[in-house]
Amino acid sequence: MNATGVIAHSTAYDQALNLACGLLLLTAVGALWRRQVSALIPTLVVQGLALTVVAVLLAGEHENGREAMAVAIGLGILKAIVIPLLLLRVHRLVPDARETRPLANVASSMLAAAGLCLLAYAATRPLVEAAGTTTARATPVGLALVLIGFFLAATRRRSISQIVALLVIDNGIAATAFLATDGVPLIVELGVSADLVLAVLVLQVLSARLVETFGPTDLDDLRELHD
């Protein structure tokens, strides 16, 4: 299967992993593509599911598989159900329907996303060649997710888009960690995710207060607070 011959995966396993990685990438680009804030949340659900699939697949290969599997499922519940539900609540509180004026228009963001993916690929190439396993070959996807997430955060104005961007970055870090290390620090990831839930909660409260005080949350309008 691979050059080092550590684990002989089945083709189906490889394909499922590859498909999940493809889905991760697709959803990240999708988050950048859609301006409708309400469309971002389903995208995030799909991304969470894809990440869960990756985690489950890796857990299946893990030595203490049962624990890892439990952690993976916990992660799935968190990423695909809890966080999106929280986001939905934020969205209901903050009814700005769409990203009206992103700092970079959608067409150029798409080109930028393509460029970022190329960069991620070029940057992780030495790592991929050194390892040679299917999982390691998918690490560029994780890095690309992180880069796209940062780009999303840098170019969007709505605070809810910022939260989504943060979550994409987190998914990217998680994916990189799983793929590069064959899924060891699942528990660490779970901890980080818990932190994130906390962050989302705090942001939710904050943005609710902000809406009460100032109306819709355009980050550029927030600058007035500073002055």
Next chain:
Amino acid sequence: MALAVAAGATVVGAMASILVPRQARAAVVGLSTAVAGGAGAVAGAVAAGGSHWQRSIPDILPLAGIDLAVDPLSGWFLVLVGAVTTIAGSYTIGYVGRTGAGPGSRGALFLLPLFTASMMVVPIAASVPALLAAWELMAVTSLLLVLTEHRHHDGVRAAAIWYAALTQLGFVALLVGTAWLSAAAGGTSFAAIRSATGLNPALTGTVFLLCVVGFAGKAGAVPLHPWLPRAHAESPSHVSALMSAAMVKLGIYGILRFGFDLLGGGSAWWWLVIAVIGGVSALYGITQAAVARDIKQMLAFSTSENVGLILLGIGFAGLYGLAGNRLAAGLALSAALLHAANHAAFKALLFTGAGSVVRATGTRDLDLLGGLVRTMPATTILFGAGALAAAALPPGNGFVSEWLLLQSLLHPGANAGTMLTVAAPLAVAVVALTAGIGVAAFVKAVGTGFLARPRSGSAAAAKESPASMVVAMSLAAVACAVLAIVPTQTMPAIARIAVALNSHAQRLPGPELVAAPVSGELLTVRVTQAAGGSIATIWPLWIAVAIVAVTLIIATTARSLGRPRRRTNAWSCGEGPLTPRMEYTATSFAEPLQRVFDDVLAPERSIDVTHADESEYHVAAVRFRQRIPDRIENRVYRPILALVAALGDRARVLANGSVHRYLGYMLVALLVVLVAGVVR
């Protein structure tokens, strides 16, 4: 032998321009130029067929003399230059006419054969002084030819200044680079440079960059392109055709000759530079072409685009060669060379066609043309054929070379390096976008320039060109057709070029170029693997035959079954007859594209709204003005020019008119040189 005929015909042409009275002057000069071109093309074909020839003429230039030699690479470019010269020469007869003024004056007709001859010497020069002499002669004669119509158009002088400045900048770079190389190699002849070993890579790299400035500038690659749209637009059309179809290719020749042959292929960054220049030129050129209003300027920008594609091919040939992917390297090189030939053929056709339009209507503005399909049917059909080729659509000849280029980019190989794996898809995207916008640009040129109703009186009063011009254009169209149908017949010559370029690179750790993996069957272009399996195949002739045959069958069947056609008014929303003002113009056609690329093109718009006197709410007139400036020119060249002007003002202090002071400067300069010599 054929070269002797070419030289003789050139001399006859030059003499005739002075001696023959004006009625017959253009005919004699045009004919002898055409003969010289034909002889040059024959000589080139013989050389491309593999026969070598060399000669040195010691006494023409002081100190060095002139060395001439032909090999397959020179042969290829000699064929291009010769063939274009034949077309342009025969076109000159009708285009210049019997007026004896402007392009028909003694001076202009004297320079024409000189210009074509110098272009034919460039590829066969076999020593640095010979190359530089021919190069400079070519630059000066073409510059003077650009100036031919300076009394008639205002833009000519500016065009000539831009051209002079950039071409001399290139020449200086070339002079420094080649002189340095000769000094390091210990000889000025190409043979000596080839046999020099142990050249420092830093030195060859610098020399390569200097040569690229000189050659890519002449080829019209971005960012050294600002002269090209001006000079091509403002010069007489036979000169534009010669410059765009032939002279620009010599820049490509220079890069191939120096990069692969004399400098031995160097390292990957050389070819990455070339590929990046190529990609940027292709995209920038075609975007500007798509929004240009001036038909000749549009063709000139398209020249930048095609040069970009050729450079992209050359760059990838080098990259693949260094990576050891022989299949793709051979493909990329043959795509580049074939595209050079294709571009020469269709651009000669398009510029001569545009020249006919300009001659018949007196305007180059696409917004004022239209309706020529009825008054100038032959020119329209020929221009359309050229546009089909230039838009790289099947069954045109441009399609075959772009197909080869794409095939080379689509096969980077499974274990190519990171750079190639990333660069190849990007290059595919660049080529594809270029092709797409190119199609839009040429639909615009044909659709608004030639079809529908005339948009001005001069376009309505146009007359078909004289027979000699139509014949010249048809020659170019035949060249396009031959290249479109039997492109494989050029493959043996291209294979010889690859071998010749490789023979030197073999001894250095340079790129590995081999014969293109394209089989030489008569009607099939087949890309084959080393193992023998075929990767991709096209049948250019069958595509053309199938389309034409099926079209004819459908048309005749439909006509015989249905009722006869009737002419009516077009739908005008019930508003009465349509006027030419209601038509889409070239500007309006390109508007959506311009909006999409607004950030790249940065057009300057101004809208003046005049209100009626009675009320602010009633609009009396709206005036909309738009100019699409060359952004690179504004951003790169204007600041440099401003800086130079400011420095010039400062330097005025140094020159206060005192003779003593000037003598003092000379003394200081002399002392510095001597001291530097002593210290060293």
Next chain:
Amino acid sequence: MSATVWVWVVAVGQAVLLAILAPYLLGITRAVRARLEGRGGGRVGQPWRDLRKLARKQPTSPEDASFVFTATPPVLLATSLVVAAAAPFVATLSPFAGADLIVVVGLLLLGTVALALAGLDTGTAFGGMGASREMIIAALVEPTLLLSVFALSVRVGSTDLSTIVAAGVRDPSRVFTPGSALAAAALAIATLAESSRIPVDNPTTHLELTMVHEAMVLEYSGRDLALVEWASALRLTILLGLLANLFAPFGIATELTGGAIAIGAVAFVAKVGVLGALLAAGEVFAAKLRLFRVPELLAGSFALALLAVLASAVLG
């Protein structure tokens, strides 16, 4: 008869099948759409009846139009028919020794160009408007198409359509890779744009502000219009058929036996019918994009195609 003759027969038969099927496909999309919108709608064969009616009527040309206007409908149909004969729809064997994907893209573009020139040739503002918009869309779709080709050809090392499809039949597991999934998404968007469907263009509108394809063909009437409509339906069938066979190559005939070809034909009709119904169902729920939002969509499909290339290089 020798095998080569049979290959030709199959190619011609394939072209005929697609030509007959195309108006029915249009009928299917219209019928599905009507049902979903709660209307009765026409029958599936209605487009054929429309074509027959148009073909009997007298064609008209605008006063100022030249031969380009009259030549375009046959050229458009001819390019479509050549593609229909050469590309692998029913069988992966083609007399053209491999229909190259780039050639197919080029031939379809040639048809678009002919139509755009005809639009400009009428000298009306509508014609020019449609031509201008169509060319912009075509120019921006081109990179997506060729990059998807890249992603698909990396898998088999060839741009030959028959080779790609045949490889898919031999090794179905290779069809479901992230690379090909992304390429399929990109190609689907490109297909919508090329065949002038929602959200890029609305085939049923005749409103000045929104027309693209309909604006170009506004001056056509009688048998000219019949040819243009037929060719447009054929192009839709070709594009959907390619999409189906590239990503679901099941049932296509890889050998020259009567049974295999019959199965191939049935499978092809079924696949295209399903895709057509899906297309119609999607159109019910989607709105046409503003013209200047279309580049965003196409940039998205371009990014998908580039990701597809990367994914096929990285993930295999």
